Amino acid sequence: MKKLVLTGGGSAGHVTPHLALIPKLKKMGWDLHYIGSVDGIEKSLIEEGTNVPYYGISSGKLRRYFDLKNIKDPFKVAAGVAQAYLKLGKIKPDAVFSKGGFVAVPVVIAAWLRKIPVYIHESDITPGLANKISSKFASKIFVTFDEAKKHFAAGQAIVTGSPIRDELLQGSNEKGLSFLGFRSHLPVLTIMGGSLGARKINEAVRESLPELLRSYQIVHICGKGNLDQNLNHTEGYRQFEYIQKELPDVVAATDFVISRAGSNSIFEWLTLKIPMLLIPLTRAASRGDQILNAQSFEKQGFCHVLYEEDLTKETLLQSLKQLKADKDNMQRNMESFKASDSVDLILRTITSGK
Incomplete structure (x- = not known):
C-alpha cells in the first residue's frame, strides 16, 4: 500500500481540494495522513470530514511586510521543519501533496530533506509566498490557471484546473x-x-x-x-x-x-x-x-x-x-x-x- 502525506492550511481554500482527492485516493488503496497546524481550520475540516489521521506541527506566518512577529516566526517554522521531519520518518510516505498555506512550508522542506517527492497545487493566477518558497523543493506543480505557469520553472507546472468535490x-x-x-x-x-x-x-x-x-x-x-x-x-x-x-x-x-x-x-x-x-x-x-x-x-x-x-x-x-x-x-x-x-x-x- 502506497502512503501519501497531505498538507496545507490557514483557510478552507487550502483544504477543499484535499477533500476532492481523498475519496478517490482511498478507493485506489492509498494510506493517507495529514500534517497541518495545531489549531488551524484545516484540523477541524479534516477530522470532521474524513477518517484521515491528523498531526499538528508548529507553523509561523511568512510575511512580506514588517511586523514584530517576523522575529519569532522563523523559529516556529524551523520547529515545524523538525517536527515534520520526525513525523515523515515515522510515516515513510511515497510522496507529499501540498495545497499551500504557511503550515505547508515546513512539511515540504522536511520532505525534500528526506528525498520524498513533493507535489504542489497552486489555485491562483499568481502564487502566494508559501508556494513560491515550496516550489523550490517540488517535483511538479499543478496550477488552476494557464497564466500561472510563467511563475514557475519551465516544465515544472501542469495545468489541471481546480479539483472539484464529487459530493x-x-x-x-x-x-x-x-x-x-x-x-x-x-x-x-x-x-x-x-x-x-x-x-x-x-x-x-x-x-x-x-x-x-x-x-x-x-x-x-x-x-x-x-x-x-x-x-x-x-x-x-x-x-x-x-x-x-x-x-x-x-x-x-x-x-x-x-x-x-x-x-x-x-x-x-x-x-x-x-x-x-x-x-x-x-x-x-x-x-x-x-x-x-x-x-x-x-x-x-x-x-x-x-x-x-x-x-x-x-x-x-x-x-x-x-x-x-x-x-x-x-x-x-x-x-x-x-x-x-x-x-x-x-x-x-x-x-x-x-
Whole structure:
C-alpha cells in the first residue's frame, strides 16, 4: 500500500481540494495522513470530514511586510521543519501533496530533506509566498490557471484546473429547500464570505435584507462568530457560521451566489453553473490574487464583479439586479466552459511518480 502525506492550511481554500482527492485516493488503496497546524481550520475540516489521521506541527506566518512577529516566526517554522521531519520518518510516505498555506512550508522542506517527492497545487493566477518558497523543493506543480505557469520553472507546472468535490455535484434541490425551511416561490441567494467570514459583506447584506427578501430567499454563510442573533427568526433568511455536511444540498437549491473570489470556490460555482456576483478581497487585505481571479472570470462572462471598496447597500442591490437580468447569458457562457478532469490528472501524476 502506497502512503501519501497531505498538507496545507490557514483557510478552507487550502483544504477543499484535499477533500476532492481523498475519496478517490482511498478507493485506489492509498494510506493517507495529514500534517497541518495545531489549531488551524484545516484540523477541524479534516477530522470532521474524513477518517484521515491528523498531526499538528508548529507553523509561523511568512510575511512580506514588517511586523514584530517576523522575529519569532522563523523559529516556529524551523520547529515545524523538525517536527515534520520526525513525523515523515515515522510515516515513510511515497510522496507529499501540498495545497499551500504557511503550515505547508515546513512539511515540504522536511520532505525534500528526506528525498520524498513533493507535489504542489497552486489555485491562483499568481502564487502566494508559501508556494513560491515550496516550489523550490517540488517535483511538479499543478496550477488552476494557464497564466500561472510563467511563475514557475519551465516544465515544472501542469495545468489541471481546480479539483472539484464529487459530493457537490450530487446534492438535492428538494433536500436543500427542506433543510433551509424554504419554499420554491422565490429564488435562493447564497452568500459566502469565505471560511473566516467577511465583515463588510455581512454588513451590506444585513442592511439590505428588507429589500433582498422581496426577491430572494437567503442563505448567509457568515463565518465563525459572525451570527446576528436578532435575525434568527427572520422569514426567508437562514444564517450559518459554516455548512459542511448539508452543503451539496444547499448549493443544489441555490440560484444565485455572492462569493469571495478564491479560486476553489469560483470553479465550484462555475462547474455548478450558478451565476456569481464576486466581491474579491482588496489589495490592502491580500496580494490581489482574488482580484485577478475575478477579472479572469468576468472577462469570460462567468460572473459580475463588485469591488469591496465600492460595496454599499445601493451598489449591492444594483449589482444583484444586473446579475438576475444576465442570468441566461451567463449560464450559456458557463455551459461552453470545458473543464478538465482535475482530480484524475493530479492522481495520475502522483501515482506515476513523474
